[in-house]
Amino acid sequence: KNEVEQSPQNLTAQEGEFITINCSYSVGISALHWLQQHPGGGIVSLFMLSSGKKKHGRLIATINIQEKHSSLHITASHPRDSAVYICAVKDPLGSGYALNFGKGTSLLVTP
């Protein structure tokens, strides 16, 4: 089973700060997902990537396949970015098409 580790576990930032959340995994993968979980519990997909870098608004995700590592960056952070950010990997040898999830990084952005 692919072990997915995220750091930091908790993060507090002031509005406007640049934020980085890290994710590492133990077994080679075919795809990595970044997800956002709002305080009410709903989860939305932010990025899916298998190589390189993707950008959407103030969010940037990068992945280094050789190092088995991905980062999620938030530029010019805002209080509405406060949420739990979850990294998940699609393990080609895992259960069907299910994902393996990290424990999440809880982000609080203060005004």
Place this chain on the structure above:
Amino acid sequence: DGGITQSPKYLFRKEGQNVTLSCEQNLNHDAMYWYRQDPGQGLRLIYYSQIVNDFQKGDIAEGYSVSREKKESFPLTVTSAQKNPTAFYLCASSILAAEYNEQFFGPGTRLTVL
């Protein structure tokens, strides 16, 4: 609107009772999944189904049962055999064989055993 619905949002159950959580999707996705989330832990897979009338156990299937009689529906029953059922339950669906297997999640059901 296309999406996944779960009901109820909050559910309270007495110890020893079975309870069924609903999950419905109108995305025409073949695959559906049930995950359990506990504080400080990542989502863990309970069951998944890739086709009607077929489903597979995930990592923590003990004490749970599912059915997949229709493509749109994948209900989860939490039985009295589940020792620690209090948790947040999330249902998801995806297209099979998609490159990234993007999963779409429902809003979740928070189950509390009294």
